[in-house]
Amino acid sequence: MTDSLALAYARKLIACESITPATGAVFDALEEMLTPLGFAVDRFLSGEDDQNPAHGAPVENLFAIRKSSGRHFAFAGHLDVVPPGDGWGSDPFVPEIRGDLLHGRGAVDMKGSIAAFVAALHSIPEDAGTISLIITGDEEGPAIYGTRALIDHMHARQSVPDFCLVGEPTSVHRLGDMMKIGRRGSVNMWISVAGTQGHVAYPHLADNPIPRLIKILAEIEAIHLDDGTDWFQPSNIEITDMQVGNKATNVIPAKAEARLSIRFNDLQQGDALVERLRTLIEAGGGTLTAMISGEAFLTPPGELSAAISEAVEAVTGIQPEASTTGGTSDARFLTRVCPVVEFGLCNATMHKLDEAVALADLEALTEIYRRVALKILG
Structure with missing residues (x-):
């Protein structure tokens, strides 16, 4: 049986060992996915001169954009992962399907979400509007040279989005039951x-x-x-x-x-x-x-959260709870730029041994992301 696009992309990303701070091969893999879809891809290192090991430098970042008229919708995420630890049932960087689950470090946090968004891009016309990806290799680490450097890069290029969706694993018991509209x-x-x-x-x-x-x-x-x-x-x-x-x-x-x-x-x-x-x-x-x-931030319920709620209900039959619980994420930086909401896979196995994503959730998330993008782009 041939892998779906989302599954194939998730496999490729998981197979690249990318313990924070991530550089190199995992960014090569993502760039190879995006270039055929018409994206201009910028990759750069930040913090190269920082000699403080606590700052986790240098960090690789990627900003990809496919320009068109109309609104600009961005997807943000990270390719770095936490160390896998010992005791896995299989090699954490060799993606393995067991039953209806894909196992591997980063499957839900958050290579699976990135794979789903890239897969969704195949069904979004190039003239629908401007789409960008804001991807760092330093979200799980100190986060000094990651998304903050990407924001500076976007401002320098005059490519600031109107709305941003962060693909963190926000769902709790089943895909779609929670989105994050703020964080403490x-x-x-x-x-x-x-x-x-x-x-x-x-x-x-x-x-x-x-x-x-x-x-x-x-x-x-x-x-x-x-x-x-x-x-x-x-x-x-x-x-x-x-x-x-x-x-x-x-x-x-x-x-x-x-x-x-x-x-x-x-x-x-x-x-x-x-x-x-x-x-x-x-x-x-x-x-x-x-x-x-x-700092604490809040994106009050509005157009973006409504688009996510509508898409989730159409695909899963449930409405996501708008929440501000949990730890910090890079949305705390992106909220300075535009309205930001986080939505992604189930978080039950993130940072754990044998991290895994349900194959059905990958496909459902792809369709949710497609619907959200088309709704926001209008």
Whole structure:
């Protein structure tokens, strides 16, 4: 039996090992799919001069566009994947069909969605409107040189889309039951409290930082940020780590540290949260380092979400829930450019061993993407 276009494309992409940050072969494969469809493909590396290994550089990015008159509709996604880990039932980079499932790292997050969109392009006339693909090799990593660099590239080319669909795996129990119209913001914080090391029998000659850190964390734990909104759950602060590293039983340590993660809704701003906690932490004798991964964003229900809902119902018979739950995605950057909604495959196996997509879902998603594109392009 001959593979469908979506299945054939998914196989080709999965077969390219592309652990974040991804470069090379997987982008070659996508370019080979798009060029015969009339797309001009730009590929470029970002962060080549960055020597900080934590930044995951360099990163390869791809922007492909097929221009026409009328509206500009974009599809955004990533070709990088998380490391597969040990214990798979088959090679994670050798796509394998078992029953009605296609297994392989990236099958749902998110090479399967990219394959479905490219397959849908075969049924979208070139004169329907402008279509582009915004594809990075750094969504699963630090995301410093990925989609943000692509946005700069689009602005430089004066190729900013009117609407953007991000193909993240948003469905939960079955294909089509959820789309994301927003995401909470995210900030990570590192607290350090310095003391003076000494012998526990002579505490007057030392300064134990642990009680001060505990007091700081207790004050943070008592903070109530908000009660949520119509579209967002309440913002929350979570203490994710606390360490001293003291291996001796008779030594007062010289330093105590903790880590926080805050997921916040659109009632909050990352900078304001950092400064609020910095004031509290410094008053308690500590120092703070923070990294804001992204601000909260919301695309209120409108034309794009309506087009997705209509297409999903036509293909699956259900209406997707409009949600803002879950972690961050590159939509947090793209929302600065145009209205953005995320919709894609079932997320039950993403980042897990034996990640897999249902063959029927690949075909259904192809038809959903085709209908959404045609509806938006008008």
